[in-house]
Amino acid sequence: MTRIDNELRGVAVTVRGLVKHYGETKALDGVDLDVREGTVMGVLGPNGAGKTTLVRILSTLLSPNAGQATVAGYDVVRQPRQLRRVIGLTGQYASVDEKLPGWENLYMIGRLLDLSRRDARARADELLERFSLTEAAKRPAATYSGGMRRRLDLAASMIGRPAVLFLDEPTTGLDPRTRNEVWDEVKAMVGDGVTVLLTTQYMEEAEQLASELTVVDRGRVVATGAIHELKAKVGGRSLRIRPSDPLRLRPLARALDDLGITGLATTTVDTASGTLLVPVLSDDQLTAVVGAVTAHGTTIASITTELPSLDEVFLSLTGHRASAPQDTAPAETREEVAV
Helix, strand or coil: CCCCCCCCCCEEEEEEEEEEEECCEEEEEEEEEEEECCCEEEEECCCCCCHHHHHHHHCCCCCCCEEEEEECCEECCCCHHHHHCCEEEECCCCCCCCCCEHHHHHHHHHHHCCCCHHHHHHHHHHHHHHCCCHHHCCCEHHHCCHHHHHHHHHHHHCCCCCCEEEEECCCCCCCHHHHHHHHHHHHHHHHCCCEEEEECCCHHHHHHHCCEEEEEECCEEEEEECHHHHHHHHCCEEEEEEECCHHHHHHHHHHHHHHCCCCCCCCEEECCCCEEEEEECCHHHHHHHHHHHHHHCCCEEEEEEECCCHHHHHHHHHCCCCCCCCCCCCHHHHCCCCC
């Protein structure tokens, strides 16, 4: 069977109307998604939003009830065998065999992917060096730290030189230093031309890695776009003002609130940074605030505008704050495997 042409040139993943339900529960309810080649698409959503179900369908581990999806030009339902040769998957938990040494894990996966013995050995050596695991190559994976296991898992997903890599909350449970190491490796993969679909609940992770974001809630896409676009959609810019004299902070805050320029919103005094944070909803309000500050006669050291944080965007779009990542996919997802 030949590869299916994507609807859009330069798109590595195309999803249209994807539905997956478990009894009365719809894990996915008509999801549409496009991931451009050589980019990172971050998929955000609260626990139970359908993120893991989406990844499992796109990686051929589950079959959808309706809709269509192509990855690297292959249909996930009709061409699963061809598709598996061009993708990699790293889930929330390390999937390597802990009884085997790191090198043997990678060599075994290479052979399962039909690499020759010579090529499998070379690829295992190459990836162990790339992921700084050469010194631990002969040790059982069970003796590895959490960060080392995660790096070994990433290395395993790269054995077949995938065109598309699925990362399902890959840094769950890792300490900040190890998380940064994983981020560096993901950036390097993208630099090599790999397309990445990343699910995460770490807002900092999304900011660090993603070119674009898709926010899902209750199985539906509620927003998509570049990070700055989503922040602009939510609105709620703030004007951060730093008076030259910190003693002028509170008098200036009272003066701005008395004028009522920003409606019911009040000015926040941040004594730690010596600044005022003034909410502004429009360009007219921003201009009015700057004019009021000038009229007040306070000497200003700096004025900057700030968009909402990604956490605030997440809260606005889903009604939830980002919570600690955990695997909440229905049990059925572990039993139904596409063949």
